[in-house]
Amino acid sequence: MLPLTDFNDPTKGTLIHDECLFGVEISVCNYSGKVECVPRPTKLEPSFIYTWKVANYSTLPDLCSSPEFAFGNHQWVIILHPRGFGSEKGKSISFHLQLDDTCVRDQVYTEWKLRIKDQIHACHCEEEGGRLFSSTSMSWGWRNFLSLDDFHDASKGFLVKHTFIVELEITRVSTIRSFS
Template structure:
């Protein structure tokens, strides 16, 4: 940002944890300059409008909209009486993403018209200033002592003219992120009657059903899956979420109902479902010999009854929609 020299700590910043330092450099502010042709007219205008400060027009810097705020007699409410107070603030924060924050390196400028150089004020730590919904501006209530400012030998106010400016280098906050909430208990059950079981295809799906405001399906291999083919019935729960970028944690039970004595076959699982890992179950849920044995009570009149019960669920949400 140009050659700098002469450093000292001065001023009273917006946040008491901030410390403001001043350096001198030749290059002008890159983002915005406030040139005042008549300082006395500025004071007159503020007096006539019952205002303490002058706010600049909106300007863009680092992808955000900002304003400058100049208190030519000092910001009394922030211990700035007898000083020039000067701030910059983010404008129209309501248009920013939820829980927005901006990390910005901010430099405030006062022009020395005699030497053709600028007195530049910045955070002494050299770290970026964090702005958010609670802190929308940065600056100092004690930028310059008014005696120093009015002394013509210092060059800040010359022939009633003066100039201020700002330079802002901000890291754009995208608002992207995710939020993993605590799971909620839902205890929701879906029942699927698989009729004509013996005539079923190799792979069958249930209709889409809703649990926890999410879409699901049951996946059944009536004659077993891969190495379990001909040995075991294979059963799993599948997310039918349409988004390609989702995370859903679920605790659930799958069961095959015993239609004779109520002694159901039940298995319990938990899984973090995603687009690439969208189903979870058991290749060997239970022996096919038992399932097909009509005396066991699982397959009655060639109908198998399968239940899915989701007990707890947590959906990973985008931060912008939380």
């Protein structure tokens, strides 16, 4: 707040006879609005990892989801568009992470890594995300996660015997609680 040279300068009047005085003013008002508790996102050691093995790629519908899994007192799913979504339909494989709670009261900030595993060379395709999930914003992801050309290229090892592996690694999480 104050440089030490100014604090020790006798002409400034801050320190007199080796003493100083500090004051704090506290105001109390009647507040009837919303209060939120926002803890700092916690880095998870070790990270939470969810693995989804997706079989029979050629027979998948245009929209499918992983089995529901629990993490941080919430239910989650990975949404998959195996042949792309929106402007990326027919061009890329698309993914979204979705908060799948039917009654979401809190907001959940999450940081994660989503990857399609290279089953041959271990050169995985990975993207990182960070998002505040709430009842009005339940999912987030990538329309162009990986091009279908690269995904179908057998030498790249993503799709092996009509099966691929998706891995979600949650690295940080924080639940924002609302109070009335």
